[in-house]
Amino acid sequence: MSPSHRSSSTTRAHRLNETLVALPPSGIREFFELVIAMDDIISLGVGEPDFVTPWNVREYAMFTLERGDTSYTSNKGILALRREIAGYMAHRFGVTYDPENEVLVTVGASQGLDLSMRAILNPGDEAIVIEPSYVAYKPMVALAGGVPVVVTLRYENNFRLDLAELRAAVTPRTRAILLNYPSNPTGGTFTKEECRHIAALAEEYDLILISDEIYAEMTYDQEHYCMADQPGARDRTIVLNGFSKAFAMTGWRMGFAAGPADLIAGMTKIFQYSMLSAPIMSQNAAIEALRKRHQNVPHMVETFNQRRRLFVEGLRAIGIDCHMPEGAFYAYPCIRKFGLSSREFCTRLLKEERIAVVPGTAFGPAGEGFVRCAYAAGFQELEQALEGMKNLIGRL
Ligand SMILES: Cc1ncc(COP(=O)(O)O)c(C=O)c1O
Incomplete structure (x- = not known):
């Protein structure tokens, strides 16, 4: 390349990924x-919660740093943390997971979302997104090569999901439905009956459910019904959750995904190449956060x-x-x-x-x-x- 070519390349705009x-x-x-x-x-x-992370969690993280925990961990996350997560999912939401191969510790629920999309979508596959929705869903589907298909909630319908509209959005290319309840931004959630209907629809069309339940703890007048706990749903659902919201730990970037072993293995494979492991100090903090959550x-x-x-x-x-x-x-x-x-x-x-x-x-x-x-x-x-x-x- 001639020198003039080289210098002109510093001023021209770079060609970026077209989807981006x-x-x-x-x-x-x-x-x-x-x-x-x-x-x-x-x-x-x-x-973001206006609380700082509770003192016992911060103190425990400092203690683990003092004792010298500064290494990489297993790609899936520290086993003790995965055990805590599996225990939490069982006691709090009634779903059992094998901490060895059905739980992945992620860098925030955000990374769980990214990994799940990349693990399950082939180019042109459709994923249903329910709007108004968390800002990352459509971009994450698109960046993974998929096509977001929107189902719209209406104020007049109390922002409740119309199951007939959800069904109408399913096509032969549909691979997954992204769910988020309680919802950012509407604050709405699903009743047990709604959860069951969604699970039944997913079973009927053989779809994967990506269920972002990061606000599950903040459910006020009813129980939170975990999607994976619905009949027929466990083996087609990836539950995404994390520590940012109810545990007031946004900056620690700690989340997790729980789901069937093959899907978690797929996500872990991407994680192995792109992240290696979540930060050990944050994982240690998350162990303490779960142990003392009450x-x-x-x-x-x-x-x-x-x-x-x-x-x-x-x-x-x-x-x-x-x-x-x-x-x-x-x-x-x-x-x-x-x-x-x-x-x-x-x-x-x-x-x-x-x-x-x-x-x-x-x-x-x-x-x-x-x-x-x-x-x-x-x-x-x-x-x-x-x-x-x-x-x-x-x-x-
Ligand atoms: C619905 C939803 N999912 C995921 C996230 C991201 O969470 P994290 O901090 O665990 O990446 C947010 C943050 O606002 C959110 O509202």
């Missing part, structure tokens, strides 16, 4: 660029529950319609009647009242007319956010 180029930027990130540029914001934007999780969940009521009742009191969320820590109020788009509403709330919430459209086009508010903030901040919203809508 076609992906839209994350609606959340885009909006948060605006937020980051401003001071003194009350943020109900980020889906000490920490229930009181954090109860705090979210109280905030949920305060915030949603507060929204209704100022004239904003909102379903009572059944789980997670998100409220998804409807702002249609104020005549602004979701984005306009959020931008004005941010600029005029210094309150950050996320436009509903970040979670798919069906989110137009909604905003997502994470009530993972202190009571005082929630009160201030409500006050700011009241001021804004008073001017509209």
